[in-house]
Amino acid sequence: MNLSVEDYSLLTDLYQLTMAACYTGEGVETKRASFELFIRHLPTDFGYLIAMGLAQALDYLQNFRFSGSQIAALQATGIFTHVPDRFWLLLESGIFTGDVWAVPEGTAVFANQPLLRVEAPLWQAQLVETYLLNTINYQTLIATRAARIRDVAGEEAKLLEFGTRRAFSPQGSLWAARAALAAGFNATSNVLAALQLGEKPSGTMAHALVMALAAMEGSEDEAFAAFHRYFPGAPLLIDTYDTVAAAQRLAKKVNGGEIELAGVRLDSGDLVALSKQVRSLLPGVSIVASGDLDEIEIARLKAAGGEIDIYGVGTKLVTGKPVNGVYKLVDIEGIPVMKKSQGKATYPGRKQIFRSWERDKIKADTLGLITEKSLGEKPLLQLVMKDGKQLQPPATLAAIRQHTIASVASLPAATRQLHSPQLVTVNISPALQELTTQTKKRIHNTIVY
Structure with missing residues (x-):
């Protein structure tokens, strides 16, 4: 088919x-x-x-x-x-x-x-x-959803399209990525769409990597270190177990000069409270938020003072009305x-x-x-x-x-x-x-x- x-x-x-x-x-x-x-x-x-x-x-x-x-x-x-x-x-x-x-x-x-x-x-x-x-x-x-999200998020925020797994078909995922990029998003995680459009795909990491490497190598920090070793410019996903504890440990490494961290991603929990805590611990690090976001939720996060630099938007962008x-x-x-x-x-x-x-x-x-x-x-x-x-x-x-x-x-x-x-x-x-x-x-x- x-x-x-x-x-x-x-x-x-x-x-x-x-x-x-x-x-x-x-x-x-x-x-x-x-x-x-x-x-x-x-x-x-x-x-x-x-x-x-x-x-x-x-x-x-x-x-x-x-x-x-x-x-x-x-x-x-x-x-x-x-x-x-x-x-x-x-x-x-x-x-x-x-x-x-x-x-x-x-x-x-x-x-x-x-x-x-x-x-x-x-x-x-x-x-x-x-x-x-x-x-x-x-x-x-x-394109309309993407334009509304860009309008709410503002010019400075970075917007990532994460909808491929929830789009209505593989063909639909390509069209969704294109429409989102054309309407103001910065990048898509869809590799095929990005390459066909002459763009660079963008993404982070999944909980599976943290759980797998932590189980086999002994700790969440080992998982972070491994991923950062191969992809030093990619954000680390820090909410698999305890978001604040992970941020505290990373802050010690950043402050001690052991690691240069580009960003961290929050995918669950109270994004406003967590982003504020993470910002206080990692003031120079970009914070990515994801997890069923849309223009309504992004507006709420901003109004509540969320410390978020990058939004990863998927399900509610590629589905809906x-x-x-x-x-x-x-x-x-x-x-x-x-x-x-x-x-x-x-x-x-x-x-x-x-x-x-x-x-x-x-x-x-x-x-x-x-x-x-x-x-x-x-x-x-x-x-x-x-x-x-x-x-x-x-x-x-x-x-x-x-x-x-x-x-x-x-x-x-x-x-x-x-x-x-x-x-x-x-x-x-x-x-x-x-x-x-x-x-x-x-x-x-x-x-x-």
Whole structure:
């Protein structure tokens, strides 16, 4: 059950394929369609989201194709017995030939704003939905959590991503590490992710090493000495048995010139009280804290005066509240379309986000039509892929990180707060309001009662 680039096209929901087959049977598969990916509602107590995952989305689209063996496997299911032969010819020769508009990774966005729009032949635009939602929903969630953690921890704190063992899959762990780094974390413990991204992995040690070496070599100090011998720049984990006692013994060695200690890690207990005690014993040593941390807990630790320099964040970063991004048809052959479903209505037409600022802070956004002219606001959606080809190389991790930091800094303070944030105003342009009204009327006239 491992994933390779060759598997991309089959990593989809069945109904994407059955709809594509139906389009083909009806002779509309090549009609120009526009789908927009957006988030209906922000997670509870989130005032914003940080868009992420575009690089992987574009990589997927450039590698989109079906092999002969994949087509044979689909045929063998018996599900497609009644579809026209033209459908199989379409898959055999098809690649993604559409255009993509998107907000840059690291951009702060709000509910009902398109993070991405696909404009392509209908069958292509339909088939890519599942993968695009998977990568953008998940990375946007991780990037937003990481940005909130960086905002709370402050510029000086060092943030380490420790979520690989709790991510929802090995692939998810790579995306989580990337999104966290792109949104402001300093390093990840995921070796593969770090090396693929041109970064240096970072980590400490586990309780198992302390227990194993202490049992065989006679003491916790022997375990510390052994690890420090081979990795002198790595923090020592000091809470396996007695945190304060371990810090006291290490302090004697540091003060006696026997050891130069880079850092210690606390993974349990009262992190505020323990960090203060450790700081008094080891004043020049960095203190790493870990253990089910998130932005709420880090804010509490700071408010209580915790003496912590580095935070290792794992489980609550890579799991938690989902981002409910959806991917909806908004235009077919120049005809605006929309859903009227209760609680799930959508806006018709191809759209643009127009953002205005006041004193370097986001003042308001206007959701309008792509055909509207900007009145001094900045259009956020940019053309990033034309005819299936990327227009620019992917942004570097460093560039995305800086953009994320700037995006968060541009948000009003009330929007950045962790509890009951004040949402930025998102206006609907008069032109979009009028199109919505006209589209509703057209839909009403086509319904048979």
